[in-house]
Amino acid sequence: MGSPGGWWGRKSTPAKVETYTRWSFHFIALSEPTVIGVTAFGHVDARVALLVMTPVAAHVALAMVTASRALDWAVGRRPQPLRLLWALGAATALLAVAALVPGRYGPVGEDTGTVLGSVFGAVLCYGVGMMALGLRERRRVVWLVVGFGAGAGLVAWATGMPALAALAMAAFVTAASGFFAATSFFSIWLLNAVYALDEARETRARLAVAEERLRFGRDLHDVMGRNLAVIALKSELAVQLARRERPEAVEQMIEVQRIAQESQREVREVVRGYRRADLEAELHGARGVLRAAGIDCEVGGETGGLPAEVQSALGWVVREATTNVLRHGDAKKCTVTVRRPKGRVVLTVRNDGATAPHGSTRTGGTGLAGLRERLSAVGGTLDAGEARDGEFRLVAEVPLTARPALEVAS
Structure with missing residues (x-):
């Protein structure tokens, strides 16, 4: 049975960022009824507060569905949810007006007016922020924010609010909704950048x-x-x-x-692959490639004076191990060490991305089988698999007296 966080560990880095972004906006949407509810239940009777919270809860549910579909569209899984965006915009405008008009013309007390004012401001700010998730161009996001801010000021002025107060209301809605919209727009940009970087890493491995x-x-x-x-x-x-x-x-x-x-x-x-591969060059290349892919790579040990056959065999191990780290799992750190116990050389490659996508572990494959063939030809061995500490560990051992195996004509 897997650990409680196993589902998170099996996700790739882009999938983790997407999950974090998705649930962040769900919690942001849930903060809307929290803000309004604290004001409502603290100022008016519970029955009136529940009456106010009912349309707010419907607005939040619509915002969460819209945010989820907009994120799916941002990563290319769905078409743009235009109907939901229009529906959320209409619901936001109607609920804001419905909260403002009774506060200005209805027989309500000061406490009820405070509650309705909080509904007016929160619904507009959160609604605009969620709608920004479904827009790709900055110009449209700006027009969305400015439009709702100006609309809030005009509605406030039309309901009898002094011009200066209405202007202040418009400025507040514009600033607050602009903050939420900018957060949404930047989050989508960051998510797309993470996916693009992951695709570039896969492309580099294929190249x-x-x-x-x-x-x-x-x-x-x-x-x-x-x-x-x-x-x-x-x-x-x-x-x-x-x-x-x-x-x-x-x-x-x-x-x-x-x-x-x-x-x-x-x-x-x-x-x-008996054509010689220089171990030092392979180690230097592996460190450069892994660091370019955002993986912290440390290389240690002495490689000087090794026989050509040993360097060639271990060089291929480093090359194959580097390719595996790039193409599989989700490593953040990789360590390559070369030790020289008496009469032999031990190359160890460890990385913290033991679990591959879809939960499969990288304990086999034609690449490792090919390495075993290369090492066996010089009397070496290869051990690869997931260690107890959650790392993927590859250990190649070659005797210093290694000699190429004799070729037998087939």
Whole structure:
């Protein structure tokens, strides 16, 4: 059974930011009836307070639904909720007017007027702030704030409020609603920026994979292109010599056989990655790439004087581990250490993003299987999996007397 916060730990960073943003606006919406309720129940009879709170609760429910749909639209899951935005705008205006008019013309006392005034101000400020979530252009947000602020002043003046007081009312509504609208607009911008950065990180990982494929293609072309051309040329020469019954044809075919066997060996070296990877360069590159992706990376240990075979094998481990950290889980910190106990080298890569998306752990895959093959060829071992402290740990161990495994022609 997972821990109570397991659902949060399984979320990616953008999903966490989205969840935080969504619930922040839900709580902001719930603060509207809290503000009005404290004023209402503190100044008027409970029955009157409940009567006032009923339309306010309906307004809050509509605002929360609108905010949720607007956030879905902001991240590209739904179309823009235009009907809900218009409905919230109309409900906000009607409720504000319904609260202001009785306070000016109805037979209400000072306490009831205070309550209705709080309804007027809170409904406008919170309503405009929630509607701003569904707008993408700053110009429209500004017009929304200015429009409701001017409308509040005009309605207040039309109901008999002095011009100076009505102007002050308009300024207050504009400033307060503008604050909530700016908060909404900035939150949407920040959420989109987080998603864009996460997409850029995934794109960088895919580009790294594509670059490796291109490198493999270039190496394979370099190995096979020249040798195949020589094989074709010598085979044609052998055919011509055989037709003339010249004994040199046998020598040419022996040469073709030798080149073919050499090509087979070189292809196996390319596929298995026996072309040397410098460990120090891989460590430096891993630190730079991870820090560019916003992951704190620390590298420690001594790599000088290691045999070429050991450096090559461990360099591939660092490269694959870096790709896994970028493409899986949600790491914030990664540590790479190189230790040299007696007669062996131990490379440890740890990161705090052990849990991958959808709750799967990264304990297998073709990448780790390929690393085990590379390490076994030099007498090394690989251990990878989630540790008890919630980290994903990869440990590669290679003896210092490592020698390349002998190739057996297939």
